[in-house]
Amino acid sequence: MTPKMDTTEPILFVLSIDTEEEWEWGEAFPQQDANVSNIDNIPAFQKVCEGLGLRPTYFVDYAVADNPQAVEHILPLVPEGNCEIGAHLHPWCNPPFFGPVGEFESHVVNLPKEQVSQKLENLVKKLEQSFSIKPKSFRTGRWGIDKKVMSLLIEQGFNVDSSVYPFYENEYFHCNGSPSLPYWPDLDYPLKVSSQQMIYELPVTVGFNRSNFELANKIHTAFTKPPLSWTRFNG
Numbered sequence: 001m002t003p004k005m006d007t008t009e010p011i012l013f014v015l016s017i018d019t020e021e022e023w024e025w026g027e028a029f030p031q032q033d034a035n036v037s038n039i040d041n042i043p044a045f046q047k048v049c050e051g052l053g054l055r056p057t058y059f060v061d062y063a064v065a066d067n068p069q070a071v072e073h074i075l076p077l078v079p080e081g082n083c084e085i086g087a088h089l090h091p092w093c094n095p096p097f098f099g100p101v102g103e104f105e106s107h108v109v110n111l112p113k114e115q116v117s118q119k120l121e122n123l124v125k126k127l128e129q130s131f132s133i134k135p136k137s138f139r140t141g142r143w144g145i146d147k148k149v150m151s152l153l154i155e156q157g158f159n160v161d162s163s164v165y166p167f168y169e170n171e172y173f174h175c176n177g178s179p180s181l182p183y184w185p186d187l188d189y190p191l192k193v194s195s196q197q198m199i200y201e202l203p204v205t206v207g208f209n210r211s212n213f214e215l216a217n218k219i220h221t222a223f224t225k226p227p228l229s230w231t232r233f234n235g
Contacts, residue, residue: 029092039070059088086137
């Protein structure tokens with residue numbers, strides 16, 4: 001018997017798009033009636049992707065999924081199978097609302113588990129209503145993932161997360177030490193590799209144009225803080 005040849009082409013990269021509202025970042029986070037006119041350009045962008053043989057993943061947030069005109073632009077693309085609809089959680093425009101949203105509240109990892117749970121459940125329901133699909137891939141708004149969010153994703157049936165931003169850190173969380181290539185994350189500490197196979201992590205592709213990413217990151221980080229930041233070396 002002649003063994004069957006594996007004709008499956010290898011996946012070279014994954015193209016994903018945060019499909020969300022737009023606003024001036026220096027202004028307040030938009031909670032309702034957010035501007036989603038940018039979504040008008042999705043059909044043209046999709047044609048470009050198809051011309052290149054790409055199947056993009058659109059991480060759609062609540063503001064887009066709740067806007068009839070935005071849905072009208074995306075919905076015809078779904079039955080063709082040339083794209084994927086994932087879920088994108090922006091805390092500020094995703095009900096239920098729990099008060100004003102500032103910088104702290106804009107990061108999913110900073111919210112209590114019960115708030116994230118309610119918002120995630122509403123987001124999944126809205127995507128199901130608008131696009132007749134149950135999303136399997138997810139990305140937090142403004143990046144970052146932790147134990148509580150990972151457990152909620154599994155409860156909602158997600159099997160892929162893409163919230164890890166290697167080498168990134170801010171005053172609330174960091175992704176330092178995470179793998180830069182796809183991996184099975186530890187459910188208690190998602191920046192580490194584990195043997196579980198319930199949910200897969202696809203980190204965003206970032207790095208330095210040097211062979212030793214870790215060393216380059218250490219140098220970069222050192223020059224972003226005193227006493228070396230005055231040199232503006234990174235610029």
